[in-house]
Amino acid sequence: MILGIDLGTTNSAVGVVDSGFPILLADEDGRRITPSAVWLGQDGSIEVGRKALRRRAVDPERVLTSVKRLMGRRWEEVSTESSVSRGVDGLPRILGKRPEEVSAEILKELKRIADWRMGTSITKAVITVPAYFNDGQRAATKRAGELAGLEVVRILNEPTAAALAYGLDKLQEKSRVAVYDLGGGTFDLSILEMQEGVFQVLATHGDTRLGGDDLDAIILAWVAERESLDVAQLSPDALVRLTVESERVKIALAGEEETVFQVPFFDGSRSLEIPVTRGDLETLASPWINRTLRHCRQAMADAGVMPEDLDAVVLVGGSTRMPAVRRAVSGFFGKEPDVSQHPDEAIALGATVQAGVLDGSLRRVVLLDVTPLSLGIETFGGLMNVLIPRNTTIPCKAGEMFTNAADGQRSMKVRVLQGEREMARDNWELGVFEVAFDAAAKGQARVGVQFRIDENGILEVLARDVSTGTDTVVTIGSAAVDVDDEAVGKMVGESVEHAFEDMAERIFTEARMKAEELLPAVRMVLGQGLATPEEKGEIEAAVTEVEEAMANGAANPLKAAVKRLDTATEALAARLVEKAMEEALEKRLGIG
Incomplete structure (x- = not known):
């Protein structure tokens, strides 16, 4: 192996x-x-x-x-x-x-x-x-x-490796592929030609100093200029906290329109709370993205190819999640890039394919088909949790661990879904079954769910009670792959048409579930009298804001309100933990 x-x-x-x-x-x-x-x-x-x-x-x-x-x-x-x-x-x-x-x-x-x-x-x-x-x-x-x-x-x-992961060895003879790899620290654009199952790098151009880390530094410099901070005078601890927050803001804005750059007491006395929009980030990132395109032009010139000569353009690396990056790549090459594989996992998957060929586990790479629509299960709150994304090459398998949502729960319903919508109700149900387990406190029972599609397109769903090792296996059949093209087009079209409202509902649902879990805990802790008057006032105001946001049904305000409540209770939660540890220690010493 x-x-x-x-x-x-x-x-x-x-x-x-x-x-x-x-x-x-x-x-x-x-x-x-x-x-x-x-x-x-x-x-x-x-x-x-x-x-x-x-x-x-x-x-x-x-x-x-x-x-x-x-x-x-x-x-x-x-x-x-x-x-x-x-x-x-x-x-x-x-x-x-x-x-x-x-x-x-x-x-x-x-x-x-x-x-x-x-x-x-x-x-x-x-x-x-x-x-x-x-x-x-x-x-x-x-x-x-x-x-x-x-x-x-x-x-x-x-x-x-990326080309192997994307199954590009299955394209027609003499296929030409561009791989745009923008990771955390490096960038390169490679032009590959595939002939008789062998990939040859025709040209590559890149920069070992161009990646997501550099965009984090750009965000930090923007914050420093805006707030008149001298980065060179910051302590290592403060610099790390600001850098980590810069990275978080970058990642958040790949999926959201707005977030807040927030670092409380980053130097012991001062705090930062700066609203940042996706537009702000894209303005800052524009020169950074253009640097990658200069390397693309050079690699294309070195390979002697034009965009229309390429059969595919694939994206690799976590930084390619940014919408601005994807738009730039699409505009440069004149075609939509292939984003069917996980950007952080594609290279490792390709390396694994190559390893399998070398050790004989894969006598030849057989990638027969792709999943036409995403496959997943319904999770608490009626959300669609995707396990196998649309256009994943088969055979494939993927799994995830789930826990019980309520105290004393004795079983979990596994509802297998297919589709591109954020809410379970808007997708197609392929099957449903129950997994029994011993009653446990909320979050203590663990059930692993794995989807596996074989080379014939047969979907098998396995659910395992981790505590006993008991497996429940259900064969769904080939419905996961054999989907009418018109039905696929309709589902994808609806997902695009309702994308914003679907995402808003998902954000609201996730924030509401967190709020419903957080509010009773906050009220209980406040009743123990550990909060200072200032803290109590701040927490009660945050609680009111959460309750009002829940009543109004607005996604982003509720998410922001929950985050503020979480932040407002951090110090109190820490004291509560310290108190519990002291009591446990005193009890132990008393017993001794």
């Missing part, structure tokens, strides 16, 4: 071919994406991923991110980086470690996840790199794998 690994600037992922299917492996929390972050403690201890990111609040200078930008680079190339020092051998160091040593810790974590999931030690891997990585950078990536205990059997170009 060989692992397929995407060692990314911002996030990384690992997969294997299991029972003939390329799948990405999730950690103990059910997350397939691992942040490419490493915390190096002064005592030599190391934490990776989300654990490392949580350290930024208390130890920001020892949390390393975007290490991929430094891989295989000479001292002269990175000497201006504030976090980098020169070792006695003249090579770059970060907190005393070579960049590949830091990357090795990320790879060790991915290997640990794979070994745990598969129940065996896996020692071989395919690892992806940007197409424009030079020999030194590729060698550094291979060394990182070896330091992590892996035999790197193939260094795979990221655009080739």
Whole structure:
């Protein structure tokens, strides 16, 4: 068995071919994406991923991110980086470690996840790199794998991996494909030609200093100028908090029209609360996006092709979620880009396909069809939760973990849906069944639901009670794939026509559910008398605002009001936890 690994600037992922299917492996929390972050403690201890990111609040200078930008680079190339020092051998160091040593810790974590999931030690891997990585950078990536205990059997170009994930090897002979890869730290545009099942990179152009991290810096600079902040004078802690909020604002505005840049007491005394619209972000991002298009022009010129010569344009990388990026790519190439795969997972999935070919799990890549419409289940509040997005190449499988919504609940209804609307009622029901489990407190029962579509288009739904391991398996049949073209067109058309009202209803429903859970808890805590008069006044005002927003039925005002209530109760909640811990300790000592 060989692992397929995407060692990314911002996030990384690992997969294997299991029972003939390329799948990405999730950690103990059910997350397939691992942040490419490493915390190096002064005592030599190391934490990776989300654990490392949580350290930024208390130890920001020892949390390393975007290490991929430094891989295989000479001292002269990175000497201006504030976090980098020169070792006695003249090579770059970060907190005393070579960049590949830091990357090795990320790879060790991915290997640990794979070994745990598969129940065996896996020692071989395919690892992806940007197409424009030079020999030194590729060698550094291979060394990182070896330091992590892996035999790197193939260094795979990221655009080739993306093309495999999108099933582009199934296009007609001599197909030409453009892969636009805009991730957290790097960008490249690659032109590939496929002939007789082999992908050849005709041309690639990119920038190792152009990615989502740079847009975060642009947002932060805009905030600093607006608020007359001297970024150079900020403490590391304040700078980290502002940078994290810049990233959150960027991500939020990919799906919302407006958000608030909000950092309370970022330097111990001052707070920031700045409304930011998608229009503001797109104005700031315009030069950043145009830089990517200059690389696109150069790559196209180097390959000697025109936009009309391309059979497909695919988007890879989390930054391609931005509507402005997608519009720019569509305008430049004169065709709608293919966004059928998860932008953060496509490269890892392609690496997994390549790994399966090398270890014999996939004798040949067979990608027979795509799902015409999204498949998912109804969740609490009547929402559609998509497990397999529209246009996913089959065979495929995907799953997610769900919990009980009420105390004492003894079963969960799994309603299998197909369609593109946000609310369950507006989609088509393919089947429904019950999963029984022992009565448990709210959120304690765990049921895993997995959809699997085989090469014949047969949908099988598996639901597992995690506590007992009991499986309920229902075969839906080929209805998931065999859908009349006219019906597909009608469903997609309705999803576009009702997109804004559907999203508003979804936002309102999610905010209402959170409010209904938050309000009783807030009232109970207020009754314990732990709040100061100032806090109580602020919380009661926030409660009133939430109740009024719920009564008015407006989505964004309710979401904003719930967030304000959440923020207003943070300090009180922390004191409540401290009090409970003190009482527990006193009780324990008393017993002793």
